Amino acid sequence: MKYSKNYVVCLQFLGFRFSGWQKQKNAKTLHEMVDKSLSYALGNDAFKTLGVGRTDAKVSANSYYFQLFMNTELIEDSFLSVFNENLSPDFRALSMKQVDASFNILNAAKQKEYHYYFSFGDKNHPYAAPFLTNIIDDLDIETMQKGANLFKGEHFFDKYCTKPSAKTILKRTIDSCEIVENTILKANFFPEKSYVLKVKGKGFLRYQIRLIMATLFELGKGNLTLEFIEDSLKEDNDKKYLRNIAPASGLQLYNVELEI
Numbered sequence: 001m002k003y004s005k006n007y008v009v010c011l012q013f014l015g016f017r018f019s020g021w022q023k024q025k026n027a028k029t030l031h032e033m034v035d036k037s038l039s040y041a042l043g044n045d046a047f048k049t050l051g052v053g054r055t056d057a058k059v060s061a062n063s064y065y066f067q068l069f070m071n072t073e074l075i076e077d078s079f080l081s082v083f084n085e086n087l088s089p090d091f092r093a094l095s096m097k098q099v100d101a102s103f104n105i106l107n108a109a110k111q112k113e114y115h116y117y118f119s120f121g122d123k124n125h126p127y128a129a130p131f132l133t134n135i136i137d138d139l140d141i142e143t144m145q146k147g148a149n150l151f152k153g154e155h156f157f158d159k160y161c162t163k164p165s166a167k168t169i170l171k172r173t174i175d176s177c178e179i180v181e182n183t184i185l186k187a188n189f190f191p192e193k194s195y196v197l198k199v200k201g202k203g204f205l206r207y208q209i210r211l212i213m214a215t216l217f218e219l220g221k222g223n224l225t226l227e228f229i230e231d232s233l234k235e236d237n238d239k240k241y242l243r244n245i246a247p248a249s250g251l252q253l254y255n256v257e258l259e260i
Contacts, residue, residue, distance in 0.1 A: 003069035006103055008260065010094045015060040016130035016249055017090060022054050033088060034066065040086040046070060052105050052256055058248040063255045067105040099260055110257040111175065111200055116213045117185055117250050119194040127189040133250035139220035141195065144179050147219045147229050148197060151177040151212055155233035159242050160212055161205035175200040213246035
């Protein structure tokens with residue numbers, strides 16, 4: 001079915017209660033909840049939605065976009081008001097913009113920025129669980145910062161992807177990768193000090209950020225070396241999959257830059 005109107009909607013969500021964006025049988029997903037809320041807000045099901053990309057279960061987003069196809073003219077303020085009224089507290093719609101018929105959100109991302117929030121040492125307050133991964137072991141943050149910098153640039157990410165297909169492009173470029181003290185996400189039940197891995201790039205492989213984070217955790221514990229990371233990113237790496245993957249709840253899609 002062809003639709004005469006195209007819109008791009010920006011929203012935020014807390015993904016802790018959901019099984020990712022993509023609709024699935026017998027699972028509560030973000031896409032399903034967005035469509036249900038839209039059907040109530042619009043009073044009909046005469047629309048189609050398409051997300052800018054998939055997210056893993058429990059992953060949150062500070063900035064996420066979806067494309068809305070329909071045949072009705074929408075006014076931004078009134079649409080956002082009624083849409084937010086019908087969204088659950090896990091979601092907030094921020095903006096809406098009309099785009100032309102040639103726009104395709106799947107090809108529109110110029111850059112994505114992911115954050116992975118974590119702390120180490122004493123066990124965190126349980127309320128922090130949806131936002132921060134807690135490592136009980138001591139971590140060498142300075143060495144982890146050096147390790148994070150090694151991921152910047154063009155590398156072969158065979159070891160930092162799960163279940164790639166024959167067509168998956170494993171040679172990718174990461175524009176920036178750094179670990180800094182967390183001054184972005186704060187709450188009175190957070191530990192006194194926490195950290196964030198910030199990664200920017202055009203696109204990422206399945207579980208890539210979480211595999212990078214898990215590797216940096218092992219580096220910080222002293223179980224891996226900087227040389228291991230350097231070798232893992234070479235074209236002639238051993239191609240063996242990494243065993244550890246960081247929990248999903250610390251990961252956040254922080255920002256998406258679109259070409260509109």
